[in-house]
Amino acid sequence: MTGTEIAKERKAAVSVRALSKTFGQGDYAVTALDSVELDILENEFFTLLGPSGCGKTTLLRLIAGFELPTEGSISLQGEGITDKPPHRRPVNTVFQSYALFPHMTVAENIGFGLRMLGKPTAEIKQTTERMLALVQLEAMAGRRTDQLSGGQQQRVALARALAPAPKVLLLDEPLAALDLKLRKNMQLELKSLQAETGITFVFVTHDQEEALTMSDRIAVMKSGKILQIGTPRDIYDRPTHRFVADFIGDINILEGTVERTDGYLATVRLRDGSMVSAHLGTASARSGNVSVAIRPENVRLAGAGETPTLTGVVENIVYFGAATNLHLRLGTGEEIVIRNPGAVDEGKYQPGATIGAIMQPDLIRVLE
Amino acid sequence: MSDRQPPSALATAIANNRRSERATRAWLLAPALTIILAISILPLGITIVYSFLTPGTYGGVTWEFSTDSYVQFLFQRDIFDDTLVFNSAYVSIFLRSIGLALGATIGALILGFPTAYFIASKPREQRNIWLFLITLPFWTNLLIRTYAMLLIIRDEGIINIMLMKAGIISSPLTILYTDTAVFIGLIYSFLPFMVLPIYASLEKLDFSLVEAGYDLYANRLKVLFHVIVPLAKPGIVAGCILVFIPALGAYITPELLGGGKKLMIGNMIAMQFGASRNWPFGSAAALILMALVIVVLLVNALAARRGASNNG
Numbered sequence: 001m002t003g004t005e006i007a008k009e010r011k012a013a014v015s016v017r018a019l020s021k022t023f024g025q026g027d028y029a030v031t032a033l034d035s036v037e038l039d040i041l042e043n044e045f046f047t048l049l050g051p052s053g054c055g056k057t058t059l060l061r062l063i064a065g066f067e068l069p070t071e072g073s074i075s076l077q078g079e080g081i082t083d084k085p086p087h088r089r090p091v092n093t094v095f096q097s098y099a100l101f102p103h104m105t106v107a108e109n110i111g112f113g114l115r116m117l118g119k120p121t122a123e124i125k126q127t128t129e130r131m132l133a134l135v136q137l138e139a140m141a142g143r144r145t146d147q148l149s150g151g152q153q154q155r156v157a158l159a160r161a162l163a164p165a166p167k168v169l170l171l172d173e174p175l176a177a178l179d180l181k182l183r184k185n186m187q188l189e190l191k192s193l194q195a196e197t198g199i200t201f202v203f204v205t206h207d208q209e210e211a212l213t214m215s216d217r218i219a220v221m222k223s224g225k226i227l228q229i230g231t232p233r234d235i236y237d238r239p240t241h242r243f244v245a246d247f248i249g250d251i252n253i254l255e256g257t258v259e260r261t262d263g264y265l266a267t268v269r270l271r272d273g274s275m276v277s278a279h280l281g282t283a284s285a286r287s288g289n290v291s292v293a294i295r296p297e298n299v300r301l302a303g304a305g306e307t308p309t310l311t312g313v314v315e316n317i318v319y320f321g322a323a324t325n326l327h328l329r330l331g332t333g334e335e336i337v338i339r340n341p342g343a344v345d346e347g348k349y350q351p352g353a354t355i356g357a358i359m360q361p362d363l364i365r366v367l368e
Numbered sequence: 369m370s371d372r373q374p375p376s377a378l379a380t381a382i383a384n385n386r387r388s389e390r391a392t393r394a395w396l397l398a399p400a401l402t403i404i405l406a407i408s409i410l411p412l413g414i415t416i417v418y419s420f421l422t423p424g425t426y427g428g429v430t431w432e433f434s435t436d437s438y439v440q441f442l443f444q445r446d447i448f449d450d451t452l453v454f455n456s457a458y459v460s461i462f463l464r465s466i467g468l469a470l471g472a473t474i475g476a477l478i479l480g481f482p483t484a485y486f487i488a489s490k491p492r493e494q495r496n497i498w499l500f501l502i503t504l505p506f507w508t509n510l511l512i513r514t515y516a517m518l519l520i521i522r523d524e525g526i527i528n529i530m531l532m533k534a535g536i537i538s539s540p541l542t543i544l545y546t547d548t549a550v551f552i553g554l555i556y557s558f559l560p561f562m563v564l565p566i567y568a569s570l571e572k573l574d575f576s577l578v579e580a581g582y583d584l585y586a587n588r589l590k591v592l593f594h595v596i597v598p599l600a601k602p603g604i605v606a607g608c609i610l611v612f613i614p615a616l617g618a619y620i621t622p623e624l625l626g627g628g629k630k631l632m633i634g635n636m637i638a639m640q641f642g643a644s645r646n647w648p649f650g651s652a653a654a655l656i657l658m659a660l661v662i663v664v665l666l667v668n669a670l671a672a673r674r675g676a677s678n679n680g
Contacts, residue, residue, distance in 0.1 A: 066579055086582040099580040103598045113584035116594070164585065 011077070013168050013200040014040040014063060019072030021058050021224075032058040034224040035072065040168070040202055041217075042077075045194050047203045049211040050221035051247070056204045059221075060170050063202065064093050076167060087116070092161035093170040096177070098153050100145040106156050107132070107141040113164035131159040134193070151182045158193070168200045175210065187214055208248045212236060220244045227368075236295075240282050242367045245293045252294050252336040253367070258287045266366055268292055271332040274309055278364040291367045296325065296339035298363040301355065308356025310336065314349060328357060419651035427645040437652035458636070458653070462660075465633040468547065468622075469615035472554035473562075476611045477604065479555065480562030484603075485596070487563075488570035499567070502560050510557060514624045517553055518544065521625070545627030553621035561610035569603030570596075609668060613661050633657050 016038040023030045033055045040046045048056035061067045063074060065086035073082045081089050092113065100109050110131050114124045132138045135155035145153060154174060161169055171190075175183045191214050194201045205211055211218050212232040219229045220243070227241045228234075239245035242253060256268040259275065266280050268290060278292045302308035312328035315335070326338040326349060338357050349355065419437050421429040439445075444455035487498040505513055520526050521543040528540040543549050573596065581591035597604070619634035626632070631639070633653065640650030 064583060066582070085587075086579070087585045087587050091583075093580070093583045095576050095580060097574065097576050099574065099576040101577060101580070101595065103601075112581075112586075112594075116581075116585040116590055160584070 010041040010044075012039040013042045013044070013077060014038070014202070015075045015078075016040075016059070016063075017073045017075075019059070019062065019074065020070050021055075021062060021067060022070045031224050033062070033069075036224075036226055038219060038226060038229070040200060042200055043198050045191065045201045045203065045214060045216045047205060047211040047215035047218045048221060049205060049208060049218050049247075051206055053223075054221040055224040056206075056221050057172060058224075060093075060172055060202065060204050063168070064091055064170050065089050090164075090167045091170060092164060092166040093172065094157045094161045094174045096172045096174065098157040098174075100153055100156055100160070102145060104145070105141065106137060106143050106145060106148070109145060109156055110159045110163050112160060117164060127163050131163045134162070134196075135159045150178055151186065154178065154186060158190075162193075162197060162199065166199065168202060171201060171203045173204055173206070175205070175207075183210075190214060212248070220247065222247075237363070238279070238281055238365060239293065240365075240368055242291055242293070245365070245367060250296050250337060250339075252296060252299065253291050254293075254334055254336070255289065256292055257289055258366075261287075266290075268364075268366065270310070271334065272310065272330055276309060276359060276364055277361050278366045279362070280366050282368075292364050293367050294359050294364045296337040297323075297341075298360045299336060299338045299357050300360070301326070301338060301340060301344070301349075302358050306356070306358060309359045310357045311354060312336065312357065314351050314353045314355060316351060317344065317349060319343060326355075328355070415651045415654055418648055419655055421648050423646045423648050425645075427641075427647065429647050434648070437646075437648040438656075440649055441652060441656060461631050461636050462633060462656075464630070465616055466660075468550055468554065468632060469612050469618075471551055472558065472615045473608050473612045475551065475555045476559050476562040477608060480559055480607060481566055481600075481604070483559075484563045484566035484570055484600075487567050488573070495571075499564075502563050506560065511620055511624075514553060514557070514620050517556055518624055521549055521552065544625065545629060547626070547630065549625040550622045550630075550632070553625040554615045554618055557618070557621055558611040558615055561614070562607035565606035565610065566600055566603040569600045573599055605668060605672070609665070612664065616661065617657060 016036055019033055019036045019038075020031070021033040023032055036055075036059060038059075048059060050056045058067065062069055065081070065084060065088075069082065073080060075081060076089065076091065101112065104112065107128050111124045111128045114127055119127075128141075129138075132141055135158055137152060137155055137159070140148060140152065140156075145156060148156065154177075157174065174190075175186050178186060187210060190201070190203075203211075203214065212235075215232055217229060217231055218235050219226045220235060220241075221227065222241075222243050228239065228244045230238070235244060235248055239248065239251070245251040245253065254270050256270040256276075259267045259269050261267075261280065264280050265277050268276055268278050270276060270292075276292065310328070310330060312330040314326055315329050316325075316327040318325040318327070323342065324340045324344050326340060326344065328336050328338060330336065336357065418429055420433055420435065422432040422434045422436070424430050439452065440455075441458050442454065443452040445451075446453055483502070487495055487502070490498060518525075522528075523540040523542060523544065525544075527543070528537075531537045532540065543552070577595055577599065578591055581595040586594060617634045618632055619638060622630070622632040622635055626635075637650050637653045637657070640646045640653065644650075
């Protein structure tokens with residue numbers, strides 16, 4: 001099932017239409033978001049992924065209400081919230097710096113949202129206790145926040161944002177400050193927390209691995225635009241843009257010319273003359289010069305008697321336990337990487353040797 | 369006993385060395401100690417001694433022990449039968465001064481907090497300009513600034529002329545030589561002392577905490593009172609103390625703007641050393657004022673400690 005198919009089945013929690021945001025004016029104007037269209041679905045773990053400065057945090061801040069858009073609209077479950085201030089949006093944020101109130105205890109922090117909503121004391125107490133249990137911090141209720149470890153502060157920030165039961169939870173690179181091991185744990189914890197609460201999570205990160213592990217769907221952003229929206233598999237296996245392919249995982253990109261197209265398939269002549277058939281996907285380029293991409297794990301060494309797709313000289317062999325990367329220099333000067341599961345026969349494959357590679361035909365994609 | 373040895377040469381050397389170190393330290397501290405003694409402890413000591421003496425006929429003191437100065441603060445000695453009758457004159461001057469100083473502190477807080485917030489919310493490179501403007505009045509003598517204030521608020525001053533030209537009032541407002549004038553003057557004189565410490569604590573404020581407040585359903589006012597003010601509390605307390613204490617002992621402002629008709633503590637004390645020629649009573653009043661200030665500081669210190677232990 002592709003991302004667009006899912007979108008038709010479920011209701012949108014957040015709908016973003018033609019949203020643009022420009023900072024500054026005149027010659028100093030910087031476009032942070034450029035007419036973004038986006039539907040984030042109910043109960044979805046949605047990730048905005050991109051390098052720093054791609055506009056992902058701006059988009060999150062626009063949804064939260066901390067910034068007002070220059071153009072376009074945002075609606076929450078069908079209700080327009082474009083001009084509403086943050087305190088009137090049933091949306092809560094987990095900040096990158098956690099932004100815990102230092103003059104309050106852990107319990108007071110968690111109860112803050114409900115207190116501001118004017119909920120009865122008994123309800124605040126009950127919800128706070130439930131939240132403390134949810135993030136396993138019951139013993140810390142009376143502590144001051146600066147007495148907690150980074151991971152604990154992270155959990156308090158989560159509990160505080162979840163306590164008022166927001167319709168959408170926004171997370172701004174919440175794991176960036178944690179060390180690797182804690183980050184891995186928190187990734188799983190966040191994912192199960194999302195499943196448990198059923199709240200829509202919008203997660204901002206620049207870490208592609210994090211995005212792939214946690215998300216139901218990912219939007220890859222660059223320079224204020226969304227390049228591709230899809231499930232982690234869509235994004236990884238069927239990247240539409242060169243940038244997406246390059247940003248997520250390793251990829252081999254080769255230049256070529258479209259010879260002919262047949263439905264979803266294009267026959268592409270690579271620069272060394274070999275012909276491959278590649279998926280067109282949503283690529284608009286249906287003729288002329290194109291880039292085709294294939295993951296290193298989808299290129300294999302040609303066995304004896306097989307006709308290789310490509311031939312090149314081995315430049316480097318990098319062994320890392322589960323797999324071995326062979327870096328191959330083609331006759332055209334282009335480089336491709338073959339990921340071979342396990343080790344390779346060192347007698348046969350050595351730097352300087354000329355070898356053949358076979359690209360799995362159904363896993364080659366034409367990029368925008 | 370036989371195993372008790374005389375101190376070894378090494379031990380003696382170490383002891384000597386330690387002694388000479390202590391001596392060096394004492395010498396290095398001497399200038400600072402002298403200054404503290406000369407400008408702080410000595411005058412205070414003289415004031416304390418004078419407050420327990422008898423006034424001389426033409427000013428100065430006669431060396432005769434008496435607690436009359438302190439008695440005089442609260443009671444009046446009946447000329448005929450020598451009984452003590454409660455006298456509210458001086459207490460009321462103190463109360464008036466405390467009232468005016470408190471009012472000025474609150475006024476300065478109401479004006480100073482938004483000012484400090486305004487500066488702290490400016491881009492970093494613009495803040496220094498604003499801070500410079502805040503401290504600019506200090507470049508001129510307080511006396512001259514107070515005279516300038518006198519020109520502004522008097523009956524024919526800028527404020528009255530403008531209000532009358534605008535047709536808002538038909539006859540000038542009498543501000544000068546009233547409590548209002550003293551109040552305005554005190555706020556004007558000490559406002560920077562309120563702005564600067566509050567700015568210092570607001571400048572350190574993590575703005576994402578304010579955003580977190582808005583995000584968690586607090587409107588502007590709630591964010592102000594639940595997030596910004598509690599976090600700026602150290603600056604607010606420092607500012608209040610820095611305004612309250614000098615305002616309590618103010619001399620120039622009530623003298624010029626109050627017209628010397630209604631006294632504040634400072635004027636009363638000055639009068640004892642001048643026209644009234646009662647140095648011991650002036651000293652006693654000064655010490656009572658100081659005691660008052662110490663009480664304020666102690667209360668604040670206790671509150672701060674209680675706050676710290678509550679959080680801890």
